Amino acid sequence: MEPVENEPLPSDESNKDYRVQVTSKKTVMEQIKKYKDVLKTALDKQPEVAEETKRVLLQELLANFEAAVQDNVLVNGRPWEEAADDEEDVDLDSLLDDTIVETTRRRRAYPKKILPHVVHSLKAERKIMGMYEQAVKPQEVLKDPDQESIMNDLSAAAPGMVKQAIQVIKSINTLQKQAEGLCEILNMKSSQATLEIHREVFGSNGQSEALLPPANGASRNRQPIKRAVEEAAAANGYVPLSKKPVGEDEPE
Numbered sequence: 491m492e493p494v495e496n497e498p499l500p501s502d503e504s505n506k507d508y509r510v511q512v513t514s515k516k517t518v519m520e521q522i523k524k525y526k527d528v529l530k531t532a533l534d535k536q537p538e539v540a541e542e543t544k545r546v547l548l549q550e551l552l553a554n555f556e557a558a559v560q561d562n563v564l565v566n567g568r569p570w571e572e573a574a575d576d577e578e579d580v581d582l583d584s585l586l587d588d589t590i591v592e593t594t595r596r597r598r599a600y601p602k603k604i605l606p607h608v609v610h611s612l613k614a615e616r617k618i619m620g621m622y623e624q625a626v627k628p629q630e631v632l633k634d635p636d637q638e639s640i641m642n643d644l645s646a647a648a649p650g651m652v653k654q655a656i657q658v659i660k661s662i663n664t665l666q667k668q669a670e671g672l673c674e675i676l677n678m679k680s681s682q683a684t685l686e687i688h689r690e691v692f693g694s695n696g697q698s699e700a701l702l703p704p705a706n707g708a709s710r711n712r713q714p715i716k717r718a719v720e721e722a723a724a725a726n727g728y729v730p731l732s733k734k735p736v737g738e739d740e741p742e
């Protein structure tokens with residue numbers, strides 16, 4: 491029996507790709523997730539294996555399974571890494587339309603669903619407010635009529651008192667200026683002519699004569715004006731009112 495030699499394969503069969511053709515990554519991921527759930531129970535009936543070892547082996551098994559599936563599929567003729575995700579192929583217009591429809595449905599349905607809960611909350615709040623009791627009961631404050639009249643009189647008299655206070659302040663300032671002027675006059679030293687007039691009007695006494703020096707070296711014996719008036723009145727038979735006896739005013 492002669493040995494059979496292996497015939498060479500045609501070139502088209504040697505270049506043939508045996509990877510599975512798919513059109514969507516999403517479908518493949520759903521299948522991988524489904525079979526992962528099955529593989530997770532592969533080591534459940536191995537009691538002799540420690541839990542930590544089971545966990546490590548299970549992670550390696552799931553990772554190898556997912557990598558093997560991705561290496562053996564073509565997404566629209568492209569490898570898994572080069573294929574575009576399904577999210578990039580989503581029609582934005584249709585997604586926007588679906589979102590608008592969903593929002594409109596919620597706006598129409600949700601208020602009806604929320605209304606009973608709102609009514610229930612309002613009733614509960616009203617019930618709680620009815621159970622509330624004031625710790626301190628307010629009392630009405632009665633006004634005292636006498637005190638009210640006093641306050642009214644005081645309010646009416648306040649403007650006049652203010653004006654009087656202003657006038658008093660002005661008067662005090664004027665009086666202070668007059669007092670300062672009087673002090674200046676009192677502190678002034680009398681001149682010779684002023685002393686001469688004072689002696690002629692009020693009469694001479696020992697002190698004034700001693701204080702006044704004789705004018706031009708000679709003493710002056712001029713009679714005071716007040717005394718001359720009294721002597722002239724007495725010579726004519728006239729007595730001033732200040733010199734009348736007390737008994738003359740009484741009726742006989």
